[in-house]
Amino acid sequence: METVTLLILGLALGIIGVIYLIRLVTSSAQNKPFMVREKRESDGYESTDSLNEFPLTMVDKNRHSNSKLVSHQSDFEVGGDFGLNDLDYLLNNPHNENPQIMAINKLAEPEVPKPLIHQQSIQHQSELPEGYGDNLITLLVRDPEWIFAYWEINQSKIQEIRQNFGSWAWEEGQHVLRVYDTTDLIFNGYNANHQFDIQISLFSKQWHVQVGQPNRTYCIDRGIIIHNQYVVLARSNYVTTPSNCVSNLIDEQWMLLNEYDRKLYRHLEQLAFGVSSPQFAYSISLAEELANLGLGVSSPLNPRPTQIVDAEYPPVTSLIESRIQSEIIKLV
Amino acid sequence: MPQGFLSIILHAHLPYVRHPEHPDFLEEMWLYEAITETYIPLLDMFEDLVKDQVDFRITMSLTPPLVSMFADPLLQERYVRHLEKLIELADKEIERTKGQPEFHRLAWMYRNIFQRSHYVFCQQYNRNLVNGFKHFQDLGNLEIIASAATHGFLPLMSVNPQAVRAQIAVGVENYQQHFGKNPKGFWLPECAYTPGIDDILKEFGIRYFLTDTHGVLYANRRPKYGIFAPIYCPSGVAAFGRDAESSKQVWSAEEGYPGDFNYREFYRDIGFDLGLDYIGPYIHPDGIRVHTGLKYFRITGKSNHKEPYVQEWAQEKAASHAGNFLFNREKQVEWLGSIMDRQPLIISPYDAELFGHWWFEGPQFLGFLFKKLHFDQDVIKPITPSEYLNLYPCNQVATPSQSSWGNKGYNEVWLESSNDWIYRHLHKAAERMVELADKYYQASGIYERALNQAARELLLAQSSDWAFIMKTDTAVNYAIQRTKNHLLNFNRIYDEIVSNQIDVGWLNSLEEKNNIFSNINYQVYRKEYRGSTKTSASLSLASGL
Numbered sequence: 001m002e003t004v005t006l007l008i009l010g011l012a013l014g015i016i017g018v019i020y021l022i023r024l025v026t027s028s029a030q031n032k033p034f035m036v037r038e039k040r041e042s043d044g045y046e047s048t049d050s051l052n053e054f055p056l057t058m059v060d061k062n063r064h065s066n067s068k069l070v071s072h073q074s075d076f077e078v079g080g081d082f083g084l085n086d087l088d089y090l091l092n093n094p095h096n097e098n099p100q101i102m103a104i105n106k107l108a109e110p111e112v113p114k115p116l117i118h119q120q121s122i123q124h125q126s127e128l129p130e131g132y133g134d135n136l137i138t139l140l141v142r143d144p145e146w147i148f149a150y151w152e153i154n155q156s157k158i159q160e161i162r163q164n165f166g167s168w169a170w171e172e173g174q175h176v177l178r179v180y181d182t183t184d185l186i187f188n189g190y191n192a193n194h195q196f197d198i199q200i201s202l203f204s205k206q207w208h209v210q211v212g213q214p215n216r217t218y219c220i221d222r223g224i225i226i227h228n229q230y231v232v233l234a235r236s237n238y239v240t241t242p243s244n245c246v247s248n249l250i251d252e253q254w255m256l257l258n259e260y261d262r263k264l265y266r267h268l269e270q271l272a273f274g275v276s277s278p279q280f281a282y283s284i285s286l287a288e289e290l291a292n293l294g295l296g297v298s299s300p301l302n303p304r305p306t307q308i309v310d311a312e313y314p315p316v317t318s319l320i321e322s323r324i325q326s327e328i329i330k331l332v
Numbered sequence: 333m334p335q336g337f338l339s340i341i342l343h344a345h346l347p348y349v350r351h352p353e354h355p356d357f358l359e360e361m362w363l364y365e366a367i368t369e370t371y372i373p374l375l376d377m378f379e380d381l382v383k384d385q386v387d388f389r390i391t392m393s394l395t396p397p398l399v400s401m402f403a404d405p406l407l408q409e410r411y412v413r414h415l416e417k418l419i420e421l422a423d424k425e426i427e428r429t430k431g432q433p434e435f436h437r438l439a440w441m442y443r444n445i446f447q448r449s450h451y452v453f454c455q456q457y458n459r460n461l462v463n464g465f466k467h468f469q470d471l472g473n474l475e476i477i478a479s480a481a482t483h484g485f486l487p488l489m490s491v492n493p494q495a496v497r498a499q500i501a502v503g504v505e506n507y508q509q510h511f512g513k514n515p516k517g518f519w520l521p522e523c524a525y526t527p528g529i530d531d532i533l534k535e536f537g538i539r540y541f542l543t544d545t546h547g548v549l550y551a552n553r554r555p556k557y558g559i560f561a562p563i564y565c566p567s568g569v570a571a572f573g574r575d576a577e578s579s580k581q582v583w584s585a586e587e588g589y590p591g592d593f594n595y596r597e598f599y600r601d602i603g604f605d606l607g608l609d610y611i612g613p614y615i616h617p618d619g620i621r622v623h624t625g626l627k628y629f630r631i632t633g634k635s636n637h638k639e640p641y642v643q644e645w646a647q648e649k650a651a652s653h654a655g656n657f658l659f660n661r662e663k664q665v666e667w668l669g670s671i672m673d674r675q676p677l678i679i680s681p682y683d684a685e686l687f688g689h690w691w692f693e694g695p696q697f698l699g700f701l702f703k704k705l706h707f708d709q710d711v712i713k714p715i716t717p718s719e720y721l722n723l724y725p726c727n728q729v730a731t732p733s734q735s736s737w738g739n740k741g742y743n744e745v746w747l748e749s750s751n752d753w754i755y756r757h758l759h760k761a762a763e764r765m766v767e768l769a770d771k772y773y774q775a776s777g778i779y780e781r782a783l784n785q786a787a788r789e790l791l792l793a794q795s796s797d798w799a800f801i802m803k804t805d806t807a808v809n810y811a812i813q814r815t816k817n818h819l820l821n822f823n824r825i826y827d828e829i830v831s832n833q834i835d836v837g838w839l840n841s842l843e844e845k846n847n848i849f850s851n852i853n854y855q856v857y858r859k860e861y862r863g864s865t866k867t868s869a870s871l872s873l874a875s876g877l
Contacts, residue, residue, distance in 0.1 A: 128819055132760050140488055140755060141526070141734065143742035150756045206752060237491055242734035242742055243550040254556040254728040260671045268549055268558045268576075 137222040137236040144214035144244040149177065150206040151222045153233050161233075165226045173226040175202045179209060182238060183217045189232075192219075214244045334713040336665030336676040337720060338705070339572070340698065341391040341542065343519055344371065344684035345483055347797035347814075348397035348848050352406055356617050359810055363401055364414045367461065368625060370688035372449050373695040375457075375464040378473060381702055388473050388702040389714040392465065392684065393519030395479040396506040397795070399462055400848050403510065408459040415453070418625065419446045421614045425602070425626060434640040435628050441643060442626050462510050469511065475716040477517035478507035478538070481849070484794035485746045487526035487734060488755060494857055495762035495794075497532050501856040501863055502791065502849060504536045509851060514865055516718040517541065521796050523574070523681075524736035524743065530565040535863030540570035540717050542681055543732050546741055548573025550733035560668055560676035562721065563730045571732045572717050577664065578680040581657060589653040590691035594645045597629040597638055598690060627692075650693040654700035662711040677720050678712075681737075738800075750808075751799040754815055761790050761822045768829060769857035782834050783854040785842055786825040792846060793818035818846070 137151035161169050176199055180192035200207065211218055217240045222233045246265060256264065346366060351357040381388050394402075401407050422443035429435040457464040468474035480486060481502035489495045500518070507515045518538045520529065525543050533541060540562065548559050548571055555563050559573035582588055589595075603615050603624040615622050629638035630646065661678060668676040687694030705714050715723075738745035747755070768783055775783050793815055801811035821842060828834045855861060 126820060128757050128816055129823070134760070138491060138756070138759060140491070140743070140747060142744050142747050143740060146744075148747055148752055148755075150752070152756070206756075208749075208752075240734075243552065246550060247552045247554040247730075249553040251553045251556065251728060251730070254553075256556055256671065264558050264668075264671050268545075 135234050137220060137234040139218065139220055139236045139239045141239045141241060142208065144241050145210055145212045147209050147211055147218055147220075147239055147241065148206070149209060149220050149222075149236060151234060151236075152205070153222065157233055161224065161226070161231065165229075165231075169226050170202065170224075173202075173224040173231075175200050175204070176221075176223050176225060177207060177209065178221040178223050178230070178232075179211065180219045180221070181211075181213070181216055182219050183215075183240075187219055187238075189235075197223075211241060214241050216241055334675065335669045335711050336661075336678065336713075337715040338578075338661055338678045338712050339389075339391060339680065339715055339717055339720070340701075341393075341679065341681035341717075342374070342684035342687065343393045343395075343681060344398055345393070345395040345479070345521075346398050346401065346685075347795050348400060348482065348792060350401065350404060350407055350845075350847070352845060358616055358620065358622070359807060360407070360410065361414075361622060363407060364411050365623065365625065366685050366689055367411060367453070368415065368418075368446070368449050369692070370685050370695070371461055371464075372452050373688045374684070374698075375452065375461065375468070376448070377695045377699040378468045380699060382468075382471065382473065384703065386702055386706040388706065389475070389716050389719070390473065390698075390702075391475045391477060391517065391716045393477045393479045393517075394462075394465060395483055395519070395521075396481050396503050397483060397848065399506060399510050402461045404847075412450070412454065412459070415446055415450050417614055419443065419450065421624060421626065422446055434642075437643075438628050438641055439626070466511055475517065475718060476507075476511060476515070477519050478503050478515035479519040480521050481506065482791045482795045483521040483797060484791070485522055485524050485736075485743070485796040485799065486520060486529050487524050487736070487743060488746060489758065489762065489794065490526055490528060491759060492762045492766065493528070493532070494766045494859060494861070495759075495790075496529060497535075497861065497863065498765075498787070498856045499791065499794065500532050500536060501861075502787075502852060504538075504863070505851065506849065508866060522736045522738055522746070522800075523547065524738075524746075524796075525571070525732055526734045527565075527731055530567045530569040530571070530732075532863065533569050534567040537865035538569060539721060540572060542572050542574065542679065542717075544735050544737040544741060545574050545576045547571065547732045547735035550735070551730040552733070553728075553730045555730055556728055557672055557674070557676065560672060560678065561674065561724065562677070562717070562727050563732065564727050565731060566729060570717070570721055570727065572677070572679045573732075574681050574737065575678045578657070578661065578678055579682070581660065582680075582682060582686070589657075589697065590686075590694070591631065592649050592653070593631045593633055594642070594649045595631055596627055596641050596646060596692040597631050598627065598692075600627055600629040600638055602626045602628070646693050647696060650696040651700045654697050654704055657697075657701060658704050658709070658712070662709060665712050674724060677715070677717075679717070745803050746796055746799040748803060750805075751802040754799060757815075757819050758790075758794055761793065761819055761826075764826050765790050765822075765854075765857045766859060768826065769854050769861075770859055772829065773855065773858055775854075778834050778836060778839070779829065780854070781843065782825050782829050782839055784852050785839060785846070786822055786829070787852055787854045787857060788846055788849055789818045789822040789825065789842075792848065793822065821846070 131152045131154075133154050134152050135154045135157045137149055140148045142148050158170050161173070165173070176197045178195060178197050180187065181194040182192055185191060185193065198207065198209065209220070217238050219238050220236045222236075224231050224233060246269065255261065346362050349357070349359045349362060351360065378388075378390075422439060425439035426436065426443060429439045452464075453459060453461070465474065465476060469476050480499040482499070484495075484499040486496050486499060489499070503518075504515060514537050516539045518533055518541045520541050520543070523542060523544045525541070525547050530541070545559055548555055548563055551563055551571075555561070559575055562570040562572045564570055580587065582590070601623045603611060603626075604621050608619065611621075611624070612619070614624055628640055630641040632639045664678060665676055687698060691697075702714065705712065721727075734743075735741055736743060736745070765786060768786060772779060772783060795814075798811040798815045801807050825839075825842075
């Protein structure tokens with residue numbers, strides 16, 4: 001009798017044990033993807049964990065420094081960066097994602113009122129990585145006055161900062177972009193023609209920088225200022241902003257008589273700068289000509305969409321139309 | 333001897349959209365619409381001019397994605413099916429409109445257009461429109477120029493010169509394969525130029541490319557003839573700048589020809605106007621309304637009120653606009669002749685799809701223009717840029733300015749808050765591609781296939797179209813997903829190659845799905861790779877002639 005009870009007891013214990021084990025295994029399997037994800041994110045960026053460790057005062061301090069950044073905006077305006085809202089985003093968003101990427105995710109969700117077919121058919125498998133574990137900053141030219149920078153600072157660089165400047169150095173330092181004008185020189189880090197800093201949040205990943213100068217060469221550091229000491233985290237490639245006017249350099253071998261040159265370029269500049277109705281010595285203006293012919297001209301796109309829009313009008317125009325529309329808009 | 337020259341240049345491009353996994357894919361319609369409304373009407377116009385013994389010259393860029401779609405059997409099959417449905421719809425329309433002669437005639441017009449398209453596509457060019465364009469190139473009337481592999485925006489990838497070189501190499505290779513010769517000219521996607529690109533073009537034997545007006549106008553040093561003659565980059569490749577004035581006459585929303593009240597109204601299409609029970613089978617199966625191409629109204633005026641389209645009136649307008657365009661070019665050339673000590677050249681580039689698709693009467697306009705140029709005057713002659721270079725081989729050396737033909741003239745359209753996030757990923761992928769090509773430069777078998785597919789995915793992700801669509805807010809989801817999917821595919825192939833674990837089944841499916849550039853060789857991404865020109869013998873071998 002005793003042995004039977006013992007056996008039953010043992011069996012029951014065994015079953016409980018097995019159930020416990022199964023639960024343990026499944027729960028860890030459920031958690032796993034999240035853990036892996038966080039690991040990857042912390043690869044190049046501050047992870048959620050380290051953010052939670054922020055003392056509250058720290059957060060406030062950062063907010064303060066962000067508000068300083070607003071005054072900076074008038075000089076070096078913030079383009080695609082969301083630096084101001086980064087902290088709010090991070091505090092409300094456990095996955096620490098770039099708000100910009102998040103906005104895109106929102107678009108990709110099938111909540112749009114009129115789902116289009118491609119949303120069902122070419123779903124993307126997963127998301128692009130937040131970073132690649134690189135330590136770099138890259139510049140691209142946007143136009144004669146603006147350049148664009150994106151960067152990634154990796155974990156080992158952050159560790160290096162912590163080791164050399166203290167364990168809170170990364171959070172307490174002033175994060176900056178240091179913009180150098182390196183036109184016509186071999187830059188050694190100290191000999192720029194001109195330089196200025198843009199204060200950024202440590203969570204920023206990219207910035208549209210207004211340099212305001214055509215035909216100049218620029219280089220940007222992603223840096224940090226700790227206890228008045230400036231440290232370069234990464235230095236960019238060099239880019240040169242495009243020209244926005246006719247060159248004053250005239251080729252002796254290739255020049256027109258002064259009078260002709262002036263004539264030709266006055267005419268061309270009018271065109272290039274988009275004078276809407278060019279009147280030329282040689283040409284009857286088109287509008288006049290058309291009026292003589294008694295032709296009516298209306299815009300091929302301007303007011304019409306509003307006239308024809310009805311409930312069934314498609315939310316998208318075709319690619320070709322939008323190409324052509326943007327072309328026309330450019331020329332208006 | 334003419335007093336000056338005119339180069340009409342049409343840029344024909346659509347992004348590579350091909351979805352075998354889906355029987356009816358909305359964005360594939362871009363191609364079908366453009367074939368019926370633009371490419372076939374242009375070919376018909378060329379044929380008509382040849383028949384009338386008009387000695388015309390036109391230059392066209394046919395981009396590799398477009399050429400690849402022309403040559404793709406699946407898309408050919410789908411286009412024919414699409415056209416057959418349209419013919420069926422036109423038949424129904426002929427019945428439906430019997431009591432309304434003004435619409436009935438138009439239903440017949442469309443019936444004839446679709447039937448003609450079917451004949452031209454299937455019989456005349458054996459389902460591959462490349463044959464058509466090649467035919468007119470061989471006759472000497474059409475100069476086809478090459479373009480970058482997938483219309484990549486080259487200045488924004490130039491941090492990695494190998495990425496630029498690969499776009500150009502694959503584009504030139506694609507040209508050689510389909511047209512059996514070396515290209516003389518190159519269309520820089522979006523006319524986007526930055527110094528250094530010309531050095532790479534030079535490697536491939538390219539003689540010229542085109543820029544927007546300010547690309548040449550703001551060149552350093554100041555070009556003696558403005559945009560009315562080419563300049564040579566220091567590399568020796570010529571740059572031709574777009575003439576802003578002739579562009580304006582066609583493009584401008586205020587003064588442009590396409591807005592004439594007698595021309596066809598683009599926005600009134602029976603795909604939107606008729607009841608779903610009737611039109612249902614001819615729009616997207618999910619009930620998404622699309623343009624069918626049957627449009628019955630003329631622009632009429634600025635109000636909502638639209639009158640039926642009258643073919644004859646529109647045709648007359650196209651003829652008079654061609655006359656006006658020519659008149660203004662003659663005056664322009666005469667004025668320039670008073671300043672310049674050589675025959676000026678007017679460069680007029682347009683999106684090909686403007687003609688026919690957007691501006692229904694556009695191909696007729698061009699036809700009238702070439703006829704008038706040939707028969708009616710001696711002041712100005714049509715020419716291709718390479719012919720002009722033969723005529724005037726000695727040109728000023730100057731470095732063109734960074735520029736594009738996008739809004740505001742630089743890179744902003746492709747680099748602003750809606751699309752700036754793509755570049756870190758595109759650059760990383762290009763860097764990894766170069767790394768793979770250098771590391772596995774002797775790959776064979778499955779590794780070679782994986783490397784080639786990685787190159788395809790990278791190129792497809794680099795299409796400037798995706799960034800453009802994100803910016804213009806049209807088919808944004810599609811553009812974002814295409815960018816992400818190609819990058820994710822690339823990243824996965826990269827991981828698989830590096831970890832020696834290639835998923836063959838998945839690779840097979842990718843090769844089938846994203847099948848552009850069947851002959852691609854990933855070695856174009858090697859650091860030491862440099863372009864070279866091919867001999868005519870190896871070319872005819874490559875193109876199977």
